[in-house]
Amino acid sequence: MQVVPTAGAGPTVAMVVVLVLILLSSSSSEANNVTKILDKFPQFSTFNHYLTVTHLADDINDRQTIxxxxxxxxxxxxxxxxxxxxxxxKNVLSFHVILDYFGAEKLHKITNSTVLSATMFQATGSASGSSGFVNITDLKGGKVAFSPEGNDISAFYVKILQEIPYNISVIQISNILTSPEAEAPTPAPTQINLTSVMSAHGCKAFADALIAEPDAEKMFADNIEGGLTVFCPADDAFKNFLPKYHNLSEDHKQSLLEFHGVPVFLTMPNIKSDNGLMNTLATDGANKFDFEVQNVGQDVTLKTKVVTAKITGTLVQKRPLAIYTINKVLQPMELFNVTLSPAPAPEPVAEAPKKAKKGKNKSPPATDSPAASPDEDPADQTADKNVAAVRSFGGVRFIAGILGLWLANLSLYI
Structure with missing residues (x-):
């Protein structure tokens, strides 16, 4: 029996689908908007206000796991x-933003009771060493403690406000996490010493090369205020590249260094979404000096015609400057020729033996053995063939072969 819905019997399938889509859309929007999440909790209005006025909320919303x-x-x-x-x-509040996902369940299942996690303050480059990290410790009785690296416990976990698994978790902690470095006065973005930041975070070899090329260093410094992203080769990578680097001319050294800078501020989500060719500080009209951004699973790679490098970490990500570490030196095709290995030569194809035709003045049938050289005696060639035949076929087959050749030659003259 077919059931026909009557008017007023309830929502139709189409209405239910539309409602579900609206709810999913709302949930997805909130997952990437920390201020909307905190709007539900008036007791956090001051914290939420300062996330907005410092623009830290924008940095949080750009992240996928936080x-x-x-x-x-x-x-x-x-x-x-x-x-x-x-x-x-802003620095103090960025110290309260952990660059990893910790929901209620994960907080109470911390391996070995303690985990060290990087914060957004560490990513600004203002934190020296590991001072921008926070220890999260699972204590007895269900308590979870938070303490800046190298300091005593500052706060305890209170409750979950909202969590979207593996995307964003907003939790309440009891107190402000104290950090003398975060509270210290900070220089304006244009006063940031780019080479000092790189030197302090594992890119000293690249920074030293930049200092040795004043024109390249000035190019980087002049672009910070308008927005700059630097892809800095780690020390091991640049040291291994130094023999090639020293062979470059001064102009080419400058171009190679500038090839590692992009004149725009890019967050990691920006980089992941902007796959394709990207211009650099070295780009100048016909001199393209560009590379291709590609996502391979969770990895982000920068690809030239010569080499493919992978982004391995974040040193600074604070408008207008971002610095990321990479595992190889970017080599532009404009400076390094791409040498292609020659294709292997094709195997020689032996011609099939031609059948002998009857007629006068015809030469004997060709054999499979190579032709004799001009200096080789025909009699010696025949003797060599006879020896090979004896070795390959034995005495009886050799005699049969001689008879076959004699009969074939005889047929040409009949």
Missing amino acids: TVCAVDNAAMSDLLAKHLSIDSI
Whole structure:
């Protein structure tokens, strides 16, 4: 029996589908908007306000995997009582943004009880050494503690505010995580010493090369204010490349260094979404000096005609400057010839023996053996053939072969 829905009987299938799509769209939008998530909790309004005015919310929303450790209005009052600059407040709050996903379940299943996690403050490049990391410790009785690297416990986990598994987790912690470095006055972006930041974070060899080329260093410095992304080869990679680098002319050294800079600020999500060719500081009209960005699974690669490098880490990601480490030196095709190995020569194809035709003045049938050289005696060639025949076929077959040749030659003259 067929059931026909009547008017007023309930929502149709189409209505249900539309409702589900709206809910999914709303959930997806909130997953990437930390301020909308915190809007639901008035007791976090001060924390949420400063995420907005410092533009830290934009950096958080650009990330795909992140944990925000929010504090309530009372805890924020303790921070504001220190009368810090807006840049220092941004650094302190960035210390509360962990570059990994920690939901409630994961917090209580930390391997070996403690894990060291990088924060967004570490990614700014303002943190020296590992001071931008936070220890997360699973304690007895279900407590989870948070402490800046090298310091005592500053805060405890309170509760989950919202979590989207493996995307974003917003949790409440009891107090502000104290960090003297984060609270210290910060220089304006144009005052950032680019080479010092690179030297302090595993790219000293590249930084030293940049210092030795003042024109290249100035090119990088002049582009920071308008937006700059640097792909910095790690020390081991650049040291292994030094023999090639020293063989370049001064102009080519400058071009190679500038090839590692892009005149725009790019977050990692930007890089992943902007696959394709990318111009560099070395690009100049006909001199393309570009490379191709490709995603391979979770890896992001930078590909030239000569080499393919992989992004291995983030040193700085704070508008207007981003610095990423790569595992190889980018080599532009404009400076390095691509040598292709020659294709292997084709195997010689032996011609099939031609059948002898009857007629006068015809030469004997050709054999499979190579032709005799001009200096070789025909009699010696015949003797060599006879020896080979004896070795290959034995005495009886040799005699049969001689008779066959004699009969064939005889037939030409009949």
